[in-house]
Amino acid sequence: MRDRDTEQFQQILARCPELQSAVELVRSFADMMTNLHGERLTAWITAAEEAALPASVASLPV
Numbered sequence: 001m002r003d004r005d006t007e008q009f010q011q012i013l014a015r016c017p018e019l020q021s022a023v024e025l026v027r028s029f030a031d032m033m034t035n036l037h038g039e040r041l042t043a044w045i046t047a048a049e050e051a052a053l054p055a056s057v058a059s060l061p062v
Helices: 003-015 017-034 038-050
Strands: none
Touching: 003 017, 017 038
16 A cells, blocks of 8 residues: 555544454454464454454454
């Protein structure tokens, strides 16, 4: 992303904690899969459940 886009993205995330949580979960999931850390899946699922994201985010197909 360009600097301007990154700044705007950070501003959006700062205004929406649920979106910030979703972004962090997606990034950690991507890292887990990319680096073959399947042993972290149970902890990731627990973190995702505890994040208590709105149903519109939490029910996205996987």
